[in-house]
Every structure is written in structure tokens, then in C-alpha cells.
Amino acid sequence: MPMDRKLRQALLRRGLSETASEADAQQWYAMLSLEEKGRIGVELGQEAYGADDEPLQTRNDDVLELELTTRSIQLRAQTANEQERSIEAVIATDTPVEVWDWRRGERIMEVLLPSGAAIPQQLPLLATHDRWSLDSVLGSARNLRADGGSISAKLFFAKGDEDADKAWNKSRQGHLTDVSVGYRVYESVEIQPEQTATVSGRQFTAGKLALRIATRWTPKEVSLVPIGADQAAKMRQAANHLF
16 A cells, blocks of 8 residues: 555655655665654644644554553643632543554554443543653643543643643643543554444444554553644633532
């Protein structure tokens, strides 16, 4: 299968020859470091926002220990709790989201089943998926719980931290609206394009892209990001929501 056009453009920006054959481009890509592949995934997701197709998410199925899959959601300033410096959020839903499949080097659709999530008590709240610096920790996501077709959490912003203060102010003022959950998929069922299958008692039909149903997965971090994608998952908007 030909390499995705946007992926090839990303490789050209990194030094791939414009005259490289399809085979050479595939080999060049395969030799990249795992971290660089992760950066390309984030880059492709950001470039897709506002294009003709839906925003891309990033994923890396090949590496279970170093790289995480990410998908974006939205927050709403109306639920900010000034005393706690917290915002109530839906961090994941079972809405199909377009993601990047590193095994194939192409886009697929993915569904995260909340029933298959291993939910921790707390997750780090990071700045744009930077998992390599303590300075990127802006706070934590706590009180995680599954609720029907979604997973909710409360985002707490650290006190006495300049970066966390900036993020908190931008969030509660409504300037920063999106967060992105980083997660790992351990078990999944893949449905080929235009095919239908029953997974965990539910029927799913793939469209033009292959559909992956994550049946065992776990969230690992939540990040504040400039641009999100999963419009079905967002911060709770009810003004009288109980904190």
C-alpha cells in the first residue's frame, strides 16, 4: 500500500530525498527512532486539524513501554472550581476517532470501550504530552470513574507553580479548551473496511477505514493541548454540577 501523502511530506521535511522511491521511503521511515515517529504522529495530528478530513489523533501500537496513544477531548471553563483549582472532565468516550496506526503507516478508526479500561486512582496532568520532564507536570487527574459510554475525571492544577498557574488561568478563562488523554491498548479487535462484527455484545461496522475496538486498555496521562478532536468527550458544562 502506498505511503500516506502527509507522512511522506513529514519525512521530506526531515531529509528524505524528493526522488526517493516508495520502497526507499518506507525503509527510511522504518529506521527512524521511536521518539521521532512519535513526534511525526503528533505533527500529523496537528496538521490535519482544519483540513478537508477530520482531525487525526496519534498512536503507536508497536511500542508498549515507551510511547502512548493519544486522543483529544475538550474542556469547558464553566465547571471550574476556584477553591480547588479543578475542572470536572470527561476524559474519554466510546466515540470512534481517527488515529494513526504505526503498524500499517496509515489512518484507521478506533473505539475505546470504557468497560475495557483499567482505571487508575490518579493520572499526571501534563503539558502537551511531555512525559520526559518534571516541569511539564501541571497537576493531576483524580476521581476517575466509568459512566456509561465515557470515563470522567477531575483535573487539579498544582499550586505555587508558574506553569500550572498559567495553564489554570487560561483554562478557567476559556482560552485553553482542549485536553488529550494518553493511553495504551493491550487487547483489541480489528474490523476490516465495510465489515461488521460483534464485540463485547455490541455491533460495530467499519466505514472506509479499518475499525479497531480496544477491549483492554488503560489511560496513562492527561495533557493540556492547543487543539483537540473527540468532540463527544468534553468538560461538564452544567453550572450546578456537584464537585
